[in-house]
Amino acid sequence: MTVYIIRRILGLIPVLLGITLLVFFLIRLIPGDPVITMLGDRASPQDIERVREQLGLNDPLHIQYLKYMGQLLRGNLGQSIINRTDVTFELAYRFPATIEMVISAMLIGVSVGITVGVVSAIRRNSWFDVLGMIGALLGVSMPIFWLALILIYALAVNRTVLPPSARLDVDLYVRRVTGFMLVDTLLEGDVYAFFNAIWHMILPSLVLSTVIMPALARITRASMLEVLRQDYVRTAWAKGLAEKVVVVRHALKNALLPVITVIGGQLGGLLGGAILTETVFSWPGMGTWTYRAILSRDYPIVQASVLVSATVYVFINLAVDILYAFIDPRIRYN
Amino acid sequence: MFKRKWFAVLAIIVVIASLTVTSCKPKKSGGGGGTLIVGRGGDSVSLDLATVTDGESWRVGQEILDTLVKLEGTSTKVIPWLAESWESPDGKTWTFKLRKGVKFHDGTPCNAEAVKWNFDRWRDENNEWRFGRTFEYYTHEFGEDYAIVDTKVVDEYTFQFTLANPSAVVLYKLPLGSFAISSPTAIKKQGDKYGTPAGTAVGTGPFKFVEWVPDDKIVLERNPDWWGDGPKLDRLIFRSIPDNSARLAEFLAGTIHQADLAQTDMPTAEADPNIVAYTLPSLSTGYIAFQQCTKPFDDVRVRWAIAHAINRQALIDTFYNKQDRLATGFQPPAILGHNPDLPPIEYNPEKARQLLAEAGYPNGFKTEFWYIPVIRGYFPDSKAIAEAIAVDLAKVGIEVELKTEDWGAYLEHRNQGKFPMWMLGWGSDNGDPDNYIGWHFSHPVGKPKAEDCYDNDELAQLLIDGAREPDLAKREAIYKRAEQIVHDEMPRLPVAWPANRIFFRKNVKGYEPVVFRSWYEKIWVEESK
Numbered sequence: 027m028t029v030y031i032i033r034r035i036l037g038l039i040p041v042l043l044g045i046t047l048l049v050f051f052l053i054r055l056i057p058g059d060p061v062i063t064m065l066g067d068r069a070s071p072q073d074i075e076r077v078r079e080q081l082g083l084n085d086p087l088h089i090q091y092l093k094y095m096g097q098l099l100r101g102n103l104g105q106s107i108i109n110r111t112d113v114t115f116e117l118a119y120r121f122p123a124t125i126e127m128v129i130s131a132m133l134i135g136v137s138v139g140i141t142v143g144v145v146s147a148i149r150r151n152s153w154f155d156v157l158g159m160i161g162a163l164l165g166v167s168m169p170i171f172w173l174a175l176i177l178i179y180a181l182a183v184n185r186t187v188l189p190p191s192a193r194l195d196v197d198l199y200v201r202r203v204t205g206f207m208l209v210d211t212l213l214e215g216d217v218y219a220f221f222n223a224i225w226h227m228i229l230p231s232l233v234l235s236t237v238i239m240p241a242l243a244r245i246t247r248a249s250m251l252e253v254l255r256q257d258y259v260r261t262a263w264a265k266g267l268a269e270k271v272v273v274v275r276h277a278l279k280n281a282l283l284p285v286i287t288v289i290g291g292q293l294g295g296l297l298g299g300a301i302l303t304e305t306v307f308s309w310p311g312m313g314t315w316t317y318r319a320i321l322s323r324d325y326p327i328v329q330a331s332v333l334v335s336a337t338v339y340v341f342i343n344l345a346v347d348i349l350y351a352f353i354d355p356r357i358r359y360n
Numbered sequence: 361m362f363k364r365k366w367f368a369v370l371a372i373i374v375v376i377a378s379l380t381v382t383s384c385k386p387k388k389s390g391g392g393g394g395t396l397i398v399g400r401g402g403d404s405v406s407l408d409l410a411t412v413t414d415g416e417s418w419r420v421g422q423e424i425l426d427t428l429v430k431l432e433g434t435s436t437k438v439i440p441w442l443a444e445s446w447e448s449p450d451g452k453t454w455t456f457k458l459r460k461g462v463k464f465h466d467g468t469p470c471n472a473e474a475v476k477w478n479f480d481r482w483r484d485e486n487n488e489w490r491f492g493r494t495f496e497y498y499t500h501e502f503g504e505d506y507a508i509v510d511t512k513v514v515d516e517y518t519f520q521f522t523l524a525n526p527s528a529v530v531l532y533k534l535p536l537g538s539f540a541i542s543s544p545t546a547i548k549k550q551g552d553k554y555g556t557p558a559g560t561a562v563g564t565g566p567f568k569f570v571e572w573v574p575d576d577k578i579v580l581e582r583n584p585d586w587w588g589d590g591p592k593l594d595r596l597i598f599r600s601i602p603d604n605s606a607r608l609a610e611f612l613a614g615t616i617h618q619a620d621l622a623q624t625d626m627p628t629a630e631a632d633p634n635i636v637a638y639t640l641p642s643l644s645t646g647y648i649a650f651q652q653c654t655k656p657f658d659d660v661r662v663r664w665a666i667a668h669a670i671n672r673q674a675l676i677d678t679f680y681n682k683q684d685r686l687a688t689g690f691q692p693p694a695i696l697g698h699n700p701d702l703p704p705i706e707y708n709p710e711k712a713r714q715l716l717a718e719a720g721y722p723n724g725f726k727t728e729f730w731y732i733p734v735i736r737g738y739f740p741d742s743k744a745i746a747e748a749i750a751v752d753l754a755k756v757g758i759e760v761e762l763k764t765e766d767w768g769a770y771l772e773h774r775n776q777g778k779f780p781m782w783m784l785g786w787g788s789d790n791g792d793p794d795n796y797i798g799w800h801f802s803h804p805v806g807k808p809k810a811e812d813c814y815d816n817d818e819l820a821q822l823l824i825d826g827a828r829e830p831d832l833a834k835r836e837a838i839y840k841r842a843e844q845i846v847h848d849e850m851p852r853l854p855v856a857w858p859a860n861r862i863f864f865r866k867n868v869k870g871y872e873p874v875v876f877r878s879w880y881e882k883i884w885v886e887e888s889k
Contacts, residue, residue, distance in 0.1 A: 182615075196599060310573065
């Protein structure tokens with residue numbers, strides 16, 4: 027297993043190399059000059075040319091790529107073309123913000139989705155099953171930005187139950203250490219701010235969990251139905267085992283393999299940034315950062331964001347594969 | 361079972377605690393002015409104002425940094441700010457007497473040395489404190505013709521600079537945010553982090569920088585030692601809320617006190633009894649432009665035919681707010697040199713057809729019409745407006761193919777002169793005609809710009825003279841004549857003068873409608889929500 031893990035991690039290197047090549051050249055294929063976006067519609071052609079020269083954008087593409095790789099190997103993700111901030115500095119703000127929202131959404135989505143799927147399967151065709159699957163269909167059909175705005179109006183505008191946006195109340199100050207608000211508030215010893223951060227996370231996490239919940243509910247249900255038909259489950263029933271033991275220890279464990287695959291895929295995708303949710307809730311995460319960078323052709327940010335997303339995906343895939351081996355002892359990597 | 365019960369209990373405690381604790385918010389004591397929270401659509405780019413061109417950076421930075429002079433606000437009259445007085449016998453050498461005893465937020469003195477340091481940083485491309493950044497506004501506003509060729513410390517509080525050529529407009533450039541004075545000590549100490557979220561901005565302004573969370577908020581606090589009258593607010597917070605609907609929701613909920621609203625959201629805000637809307641005079645123009653190196657737009661009759669063919673009043677009535685006006689000339693009334701005597705550009709499809717026939721296009725022609733891909737006050741719904749224009753033009757035989765592209769590409773291709781006909785707009789930076797009609801039509805005599813190939817030697821010379829003429833009445837006459845030429849030759853068909861609207865919650869007090877400056881130092885909030 028250790029060798030397998032090391033091999034998979036080493037396999038990351040050619041993957042990332044390929045991704046740097048792909049994203050470097052692909053984004054430069056999109057028409058539009060980042061310098062014009064940076065300088066605005068008042069820039070003269072001479073100004074634009076001068077800045078392009080300064081930023082090295084007039085160098086041949088392969089030279090630009092080699093310079094970029096040289097920086098990357100020294101751990102430097104470059105500077106934003108538009109506002110000249112260090113990409114690493116901004117990433118250290120954005121990525122933890124996305125991680126916090128996604129993890130809390132996943133916790134809600136996974137726990138509710140799997141529970142609904144399991145109960146729907148064991149109570150097949152019951153009212154719970156019907157309602158659960160209708161709910162899943164609704165969850166998949168509802169546009170997330172619409173749901174977000176409805177909840178904001180219902181819970182934050184018409185009634186101030188929850189805050190409409192941001193990670194913390196605007197007048198609270200928490201020193202950034204890790205970038206994770208829940209951790210930083212505790213490090214600061216600010217209990218009020220800790221609970222305030224949780225309060226702010228509720229609405230965006232709930233909304234984002236509706237992306238995960240329906241898919242998980244449906245796949246869990248389908249997978250459980252498949253497993254519940256197996257002989258060993260029938261044998262477990264026949265032996266007189268309690269329903270909980272049969273469902274959890276025998277059926278669910280075997281039904282989880284496809285569910286974990288879906289969770290892994292969802293997690294990887296969301297950690298790249300949930301643009302719509304972040305935009306509506308003014309959550310300063312990876313999604314909006316990357317989206318704006320693409321629009322303004324801020325190459326260093328797009329490159330860094332894609333690299334981070336790719337790395338996260340590879341590690342999540344690895345984690346999923348390792349989890350398979352724990353759940354199903356028959357799976358071994360030699 | 362024991363573990364599960366405890367887990368459930370813990371989860372319930374966490375939820376109740378967070379709801380309870382957050383409703384018992386500790387009250388902060390303050391100076392009485394409260395906290396004003398501004399909701400805007402995007403974040404600032406940098407608070408090193410000399411290096412930026414975006415309004416969101418200026419908006420925040422100008423509360424931290426002061427300029428030598430300022431525009432009065434209800435007019436474009438220049439008033440003393442960091443400089444108490446100034447003189448220039450020849451328009452080339454300008455001497456400023458600075459306020460005595462003013463300190464930067466870091467305690468260092470704001471004197472002639474500090475001001476000279478800033479000016480040298482802007483004008484010298486080899487200055488070691490530029491960190492590879494660009495200083496576009498200095499390059500554009502001073503450029504080669506009016507470059508600052510020398511700076512001097514006359515005495516501790518007297519600063520002097522000399523231009524390459526005399527200029528009457530330099531006083532209108534200095535209030536721009538890009539010419540605000542930063543602390544040299546802070547820039548040297550922070551290096552290339554200055555003005556970024558990793559650093560701070562340090563000036564002499566009414567508010568001090570506290571923190572910048574990228575894409576979230578910039579927090580400023582009251583400078584109790586500010587040399588001016590105020591500020592009353594304890595804190596001024598600029599929040600980034602990119603989604604228009606979310607920003608409106610927060611404004612209606614009262615979690616922000618001032619909001620930049622989309623045109624479509626303005627009626628909803630106006631209907632709310634807790635919101636006050638202020639209307640400011642228009643300082644921008646939406647227009648249609650023509651590439652005169654491309655036939656048939658080289659013919660003034662064709663350009664006038666298009667002007668007569670489009671029902672611009674119908675566009676204003678349909679797509680704009682009731683405060684927005686039909687443009688009767690290039691410059692709106694608030695700009696010096698606005699010419700109220702220009703003959704109206706009437707909607708007359710018959711006349712349009714007649715002009716086209718005279719120009720040799722009795723059956724019309726085909727062309728491309730490029731519309732902007734972004735929302736702007738001067739074209740709030742560019743696609744729909746472009747479609748309406750296309751319908752009008754089709755009635756006189758002009759068949760337009762509507763096109764657009766990504767904003768960056770749009771500007772690039774416009775600069776390169778690739779569009780035969782396109783829409784765009786302009787917003788004034790400082791109320792001066794040199795920044796308005798001058799910006800658009802100034803070029804070296806005989807060398808037109810690539811974007812439109814428009815070449816009129818008389819106009820080019822008028823705009824050079826206007827920038828140098830110190831007498832206000834003569835300047836006005838020069839620019840009125842310039843407006844007349846632009847009207848007669850129609851290189852741009854003006855469409856709209858959109859009004860500026862500012863929205864505040866009712867509990868924000870002390871605001872007076874002003875242009876080219878904020879009023880935050882005089883505002884206070886009666887309660888924080």
